[in-house]
Amino acid sequence: xxxxxxxxxxxxxxxxxxxxxxxxxxxxxxxxxxxxxxxxxxxxxxxxxxxxxxxxxxxxxxxxxxxxxxxxxxxxxxxxxxxxxxxxxxxxxxxxxxxxxxxxxxxxxxxxxxxxxxxxxxxxxxxxxxxxxxxxxxxxxxxxxxxxxxxxxxxxxxxxxxxxxxxxxxxxxxxxxxxxxxxxxxxxxxxxxxxxxxxxxxxxxxxxxxxxxxxxxxxxxxxxxxxxxxxxxxxxxxxxxxxxxxxxxxxxxxxxxxxxxxxxxxxxxxxxxxxxxxxxxxxxxxxxxxxxxxxxxxxxxxxxxxxxxxxxxxxxxxxxxxxxxxxxxxxxxxxxxxxxxxxxxxxxxxxxxxxxxxxxxxxxxxxxxxxxx
Numbered sequence: 001x002x003x004x005x006x007x008x009x010x011x012x013x014x015x016x017x018x019x020x021x022x023x024x025x026x027x028x029x030x031x032x033x034x035x036x037x038x039x040x041x042x043x044x045x046x047x048x049x050x051x052x053x054x055x056x057x058x059x060x061x062x063x064x065x066x067x068x069x070x071x072x073x074x075x076x077x078x079x080x081x082x083x084x085x086x087x088x089x090x091x092x093x094x095x096x097x098x099x100x101x102x103x104x105x106x107x108x109x110x111x112x113x114x115x116x117x118x119x120x121x122x123x124x125x126x127x128x129x130x131x132x133x134x135x136x137x138x139x140x141x142x143x144x145x146x147x148x149x150x151x152x153x154x155x156x157x158x159x160x161x162x163x164x165x166x167x168x169x170x171x172x173x174x175x176x177x178x179x180x181x182x183x184x185x186x187x188x189x190x191x192x193x194x195x196x197x198x199x200x201x202x203x204x205x206x207x208x209x210x211x212x213x214x215x216x217x218x219x220x221x222x223x224x225x226x227x228x229x230x231x232x233x234x235x236x237x238x239x240x241x242x243x244x245x246x247x248x249x250x251x252x253x254x255x256x257x258x259x260x261x262x263x264x265x266x267x268x269x270x271x272x273x274x275x276x277x278x279x280x281x282x283x284x285x286x287x288x289x290x291x292x293x294x295x296x297x298x299x300x301x302x303x304x305x306x307x308x309x310x311x312x313x314x315x316x317x318x319x320x321x322x323x324x325x326x327x328x329x330x331x332x333x334x335x336x337x338x339x340x341x342x343x344x345x346x347x348x349x350x351x352x353x354x355x356x357x358x359x360x361x362x363x364x365x366x367x368x369x370x371x372x373x
Contacts, residue, residue: 001358003144003243012151015070019077022168023089027082029165034088037140048104056107057090060097060225067197067222070152071204078134078166092166094198096182097226098210100190108194114138114287114340115183116294116329117300118318119231119239119258120302120310124132129235129351133315134171134181135362136344137331142312143167145344145359147370152208156162158370160355162346169203171348176210176373177235178348183260186227188275188288191245196223199230220249227273229260235351240310243269256303261295263288286337290327297323312347312356317347320362330363340371 009025011018023030037043038050047053065072075093079086089099101107114137122129143165150159161172174182182199185191202219209215212234219230224244231276241252241259243266250260250266264270265275278287301318302310319329326332333339345362348355355373358365 007146015073016077019074020081023078023081033143061140064201068205069199071153071201089166100193106192116261117183121239121256122236124256130233132179132348135342137340139339169200174207177350179348182228183229185229188203191227193226196225198225240323245273259299262291283337293324
């Protein structure tokens, strides 16, 4: 079903209180998705059993609490507000990590997520400074998108995040002009998850920082649960692509335009993970071809942009691009093996504290602007 509007919530108070307020609003979404996703026969074949899921979720929850009281309290508040067990909240909040479970043997002692993202530094942008753009591609039915403005206790930055149910921090911006997003990675071959901090934890902590470098320190320091590519920007020329595979982290900062899809690019992390972009199985081959093309095509469009610089409208048009359809930046599932399709798209302008969000394929749906007050 196509989502025509995006719900917009505001929450204030302690992190628990903010989570509780959002949890009350999205409880039906959380329960409906979990009921459908975790009862799907193919999903449960991959996971082995719900006992495996719950056991891993509890370990990650303990790692999250040790690293980030803010994120843990927020999810605990969601649990209270939605009137659901904490495990039900965490199961959905760590979906990026669960995509790396392809069989019962992958649990530490599938479905995959596809996305294409970019960050254009202010030196290559026009009026409003750096711009982050992204298409979110999935092959499962997701909860409806929403925007949440979080107003924590005095002295902490305000933030605006994009969420789906308990998967509550897909991207965001804060009142000091920091913007972030991420894409899934480490599927070629699969980087097994470990017990560590999930991406939601590092995002909420980093968006709680006033400056770029403290935020960067938070993103690269902890032992992470999964494998991701993260983009961080301060709205100017300080921007980075952070590639993570388990305990290894590699940075790319010097390029004026940073682009990532669902594979690693840094030579050191490519070597360590033995990344193979030419797998022999049909599904893996399609995933690899799609990821490599989307990254190269988006970079080409941005590098070759006409005029004096890149603005939000140009980035939005890039996110609608159908070159190599259906394995295009704006992804479509027709005649594909894995059935990925773009289910959301956005641009973030950190210096203006804005997120322009499209709740579907940008070739068919409209972008809506949200500004952090």
